[in-house]
Every structure is written in structure tokens, then in C-alpha cells.
Amino acid sequence: MARFDRRGLPLSTSSDLAAGRYRDGIDLLLSAWPGAAEALEEAIAADPGFALAHAARARLHAVRAEPAQARARIAAAAEAAARRGTERERSHVDVLSLAISGQAARALERALAHAEAWPRDVLILSLPLGAFGLFAFSGMADHDQARVDLCERHARHFEADDWWFLTYRGWAHAENGAVGLGRDLTQRAFDLRGANANAVHALSHAMFEGGAGEEAERLIGGWLPGYDRTGTLHGHIAWHAALAALERGDAERALAIYAAHVQPSASAGMAVNVVSDTASLLWRLKAYGHRVPAGLWEAAASYAAPAFPQAGSAFIDVHMALLAAGTGDKAALEQRVAALTQMVEAGTLAAGPVVPAICRAALAFAEEDYAACARILEPVAAEVVRIGGSGAQREVVEDMLILALMRSGEAARAHALLDRRLHRRPSPRDTRWFSLLTA
Structure with missing residues (x-):
């Protein structure tokens, strides 16, 4: 009797237990819920030759930034798929293998082609989507x-x-x-x-x-206690509540959330989230004129340095620059900018020259050379989207530009940026800034 996944696609396993635990594991993986690893391990134990269970386990290792384990699991998946996988399953494994091995452009191309043939194969369809997806x-x-x-x-x-x-x-x-x-x-x-x-x-x-930041705070405040702290998005969802509190001007509340859920010692999230959440929230606090308690910048930077020692990932590079600027590590920032500039010249940095420009602007802002910061950022402002992530995450760069213009006496240009943003997304913080400019 054929076994199927949750959306009706056949599975190459003869074990009902393996199929059932695979379905559960995929649901948990796709909802970023604890228990996915255990469910998938049970599927593999019930049928060691079940290629898609190995592949999903590899994907989970990749999400958790465990590259060696991810490579081993995807190799096992490829071997199993070659023995008794269907065409879809072999393609599924191939796409994940490309993503896990860092061949992002080929993985995106293959994922889109796979989705055309098997659109309900949601683990593959998920790869181009999301704030950190292949797109x-x-x-x-x-x-x-x-x-x-x-x-x-x-x-x-x-x-x-x-x-x-x-x-x-x-x-x-x-x-x-x-x-x-x-x-x-x-x-x-x-x-x-x-x-x-x-x-x-x-x-x-x-x-x-x-x-609707206050609604987001209420949503998260009511929901987060039921989400285990080991969940990959626990710290990041808390970051959203801290961001909403900061937009209201409640720095004390934002810092309390940071201490309890977001800082590296409190979060079990993916490294990319921990680094970007800590860097951007601390940067916002300082840029908005609030005091950052002693040691927070240094703790965040100490976590980030071994996690992302090399330049080349645009989204992370920007946040590593914020940390370096925030801790006054000018040498590290300039070293990263030099490496990024070489990549731009060689054509190997997909996001292009906007990345080293943001990094240089962060240093200028930290050194209170606001005119230089604005001069660097304004020409590339429309290109910031290329670094990836979400609008909420990228807004830290727009904030930097608006504040740099305000503090360098360019009120008219800051006014124009704020006016556009208020029409797109009203917020109490922007309303306060707008009032300062029009007073």
C-alpha cells in the first residue's frame, strides 16, 4: 500500500511508522516548532533507507547551522534516493544538496524548476521563500x-x-x-x-x-510563553516585541525583553537571527539616544565573531559592521569592508556595492560624522533591499540615514524621507521625529 505525505505526494517507504513520523516531522519543521528532529529520527529508525526523512533531517541541521551534520545527512539521502527514490524524491534531494553545499544560485534555479513539476512539495517550495530564503x-x-x-x-x-x-x-x-x-x-x-x-x-x-506595533506586542506577549525557549524563532519573535516597545519610546521594556529572550546567553535561535537581532536592537537603542547597559555590545560581538568570521554574506556583513561600529572596533570593520570591496570588484558579491557602503556608513555614524554617513548612504538607499532579510530588519539602515540627515542639518531631506515612511507605515517614533523637524 502506498504511503503519502501531508499533501498527497507518494513516499518511498513501506513503513507506516516512518511515513507518519515523517509527516509529523515536516509539520514541525515548517512551523519552526520543537520536536522535528526527534520525529524525523524516529522515521529514519523505522526505515533507514527512507531518503526524504534523511533529506528533511539534513535541512533541519542546515537551519540550525550544523553544516557537517547537514552534509552527512544529505549524502545519506542521496544514496537512499538512488536506490529506491522516485524522480521527485531524487530531484528533492538534489535541490537540498545544492542549498546545503552553498550553491545558492543553482539551488534557486533547481528549486523553481522542481516547484513547476511538483508544486505541492512544500519543503522545496519553502526554500526560495522567507526573509532568509534563496530569493x-x-x-x-x-x-x-x-x-x-x-x-x-x-x-x-x-x-x-x-x-x-x-x-x-x-x-x-x-x-x-x-x-x-x-x-x-x-x-x-x-x-x-x-x-x-x-x-x-x-x-x-x-x-x-x-x-500596529502595540497589537504585535500583545500578540507576542500572549503567545510566546507557550513556545518552548528551544524553538528556533523564540528569541527573534521576542525581538519583534522589543522593537515595538522601542518604537513607542519604551526603552526600558525593550531592554527587559532583550535581556530575557534576545541576547546571546538567552537565545537558542539560529546564529543569523541572534547576530542580526542583537546588533540591530542595540544599534537602534544607541541611535535613538537611549543608554545601552555596559557589556551588552561586547557580549553580542563576542558571540558573533566566531560565528561569522569571514565576509561574503551581505545581510550578516551589515550587522557585523553595526557590532564593530558599536564596540569601536574600527580595525575589524575596515578589514571587512576591504574584503567586501574586493568581492564587489571581482563580481562575487551578489548584493553588490551597497554592502560595503552600508558598512562604511555605520562607521561614520558611530564616529558622529553624520554628513559623511548621509553622503555614503543616500546614493545607495534604493539598493539596500539587496541585502535580504525583511523590511523590519532593513529599516535600521533607513533609520541611520534619516538620523544622519537630521543631525547634519539636512532637515528638508530628512523630512521628505520621513513623510514617505509615515504614509507607508505610521509609527509613534516617526511621528516624534517628524514633529522635531517641523517644530
């Missing part, structure tokens, strides 16, 4: 639109109550400017499956983009 980190300037296009192209293949698809379709729309539609879709996803960290995350983004 976001491709260096494309239009990756927000590309995610929407991908979701809409395949929407007909999913039921109206598919919580996973609703989550990512909604997030894609909210990030691309259709905030109302995005919020409606992500709310439906959350209503269907509350034990879904990705849905809460997407809904928080939609609320942020809609200027």
Missing part, C-alpha cells in the same frame, strides 16, 4: 515581488486551509506592500494552527508594516 539572499532588488509571484503562480495547487501556504503567501504579500491582504492571510494561518511560530512571525511582520 532574499540572491542579491535581487525585486526579491519581494519574486516571492509574491512564486506564491501566486502555485496558489491553485493548495487548499484554502493549508496553514503552511497561507503563512508564506501572507508574509510575501505583507513584505511586498499589500499589508492588508498579507495580514488577513497570516491571521488565517495562525487561526488554523496556533502552534506555528512562522505564522506568529509573519503576523508580527504584517502588523509592523501596518503600523
